[in-house]
Amino acid sequence: MKIEGAVALVTGADRGLGQADARELVRRGAAKVYGAARHPGQVTEPGVTPIGLDITDPGRVAQVAEQCADVSLLVNNAGVLKYSTFIGAPSLDAARQEMETNYFGTLSMCRAFAPVLAANGGGAIVNMLSVTSFYTNPFDASYGASKAAGWSLTNGVRLELHHQGTLVIAVHAGFIDTEMAALVDAPKISPQSMAQQICDAIEAGQVEVLADERTRFVKASLPRDHELIYPPVQEFWDAALKGSP
Ligand SMILES: NC(=O)c1ccc[n+]([C@@H]2O[C@H](COP(=O)([O-])OP(=O)(O)OC[C@H]3O[C@@H](n4cnc5c(N)ncnc54)[C@H](OP(=O)(O)O)[C@@H]3O)[C@@H](O)[C@H]2O)c1
Numbered sequence: 566m567k568i569e570g571a572v573a574l575v576t577g578a579d580r581g582l583g584q585a586d587a588r589e590l591v592r593r594g595a596a597k598v599y600g601a602a603r604h605p606g607q608v609t610e611p612g613v614t615p616i617g618l619d620i621t622d623p624g625r626v627a628q629v630a631e632q633c634a635d636v637s638l639l640v641n642n643a644g645v646l647k648y649s650t651f652i653g654a655p656s657l658d659a660a661r662q663e664m665e666t667n668y669f670g671t672l673s674m675c676r677a678f679a680p681v682l683a684a685n686g687g688g689a690i691v692n693m694l695s696v697t698s699f700y701t702n703p704f705d706a707s708y709g710a711s712k713a714a715g716w717s718l719t720n721g722v723r724l725e726l727h728h729q730g731t732l733v734i735a736v737h738a739g740f741i742d743t744e745m746a747a748l749v750d751a752p753k754i755s756p757q758s759m760a761q762q763i764c765d766a767i768e769a770g771q772v773e774v775l776a777d778e779r780t781r782f783v784k785a786s787l788p789r790d791h792e793l794i795y796p797p798v799q800e801f802w803d804a805a806l807k808g809s810p
Contacts, residue, residue, distance in 0.1 A: 568595055579605075586763060587608075589764050591613060616632070620666065630681055639689070641674050645708075659707055663711040692734070703798075736759075736776065
């Protein structure tokens with residue numbers, strides 16, 4: 566799909582990767598870029614049109630799809646990470662919030678915009694997922710579950726929208742240098758280079774982006790995950806438990 570001349574909508578465009586995506590789309594000549602955010606006043610990127618949107622509010626999602634009927638490229642970037650374990654977490658609150666945003670919010674956006682994209686020639690949907698779509702890490706276990714659900718939904722939406730010519734792209738990445746990963750001391754990709762990979766995939770018609778070495782390794786290792794992926798994760802988790810008070 567050509568970005569030049571397209572009309573895009575990016576969720577979570579006020580900061581982090583969403584802001585970088587919106588900037589890159591403007592740079593590549595998109596005719597219009599809607600920057601959707603819970604606080605639209607914080608969308609300050611030049612050339613981006615702010616629009617108020619909480620993706621967990623189905624009524625507002627429907628209104629925005631009606632208001633932005635010219636969209637041909639939907640970038641589902643908004644997401645939350647609560648660093649919550651399955652068993653040790655004090656309640657299900659974090660798991661529910663992650664599922665509500667990362668899975669149901671993204672699904673609700675895909676459903677609302679599917680007819681808009683069809684009316685505009687098919688277009689494309691980009692769903693921002695994670696390396697944790699492919700395996701579970703206890704440190705962000707319920708986040709991983711929401712991204713695994715997002716991976717499944719992305720594959721399903723691609724099948725259901727094939728008939729209308731919509732390109733559906735799953736983007737999986739390890740750590741990206743944004744507020745979400747601020748607590749993490751590990752190699753991170755810059756939001757700018759991530760946005761470039763996403764835009765390259767849109768223009769090349771790719772269905773999947775595996776953004777870094779770790780993500781490529783994990784996906785390639787899935788047939789042998791209990792040999793290659795989980796033993797070091799278990800070791801790290803056990804060591805962290807021993808070190809905790
Ligand atoms: N950073 C990483 O290491 C990493 C790695 C892999 C994948 N990802 C994914 O990349 C995407 C972007 O994350 P980021 O790194 O840019 O994180 P970030 O800096 O924390 O930004 C998250 C964005 O999502 C928005 N958001 C959260 N809940 C929302 C809701 N209910 N409705 C609308 N917007 C909402 C936030 O808006 P507010 O400003 O209103 O909070 C913010 O704009 C997420 O899907 C994340 O899961 C991140």
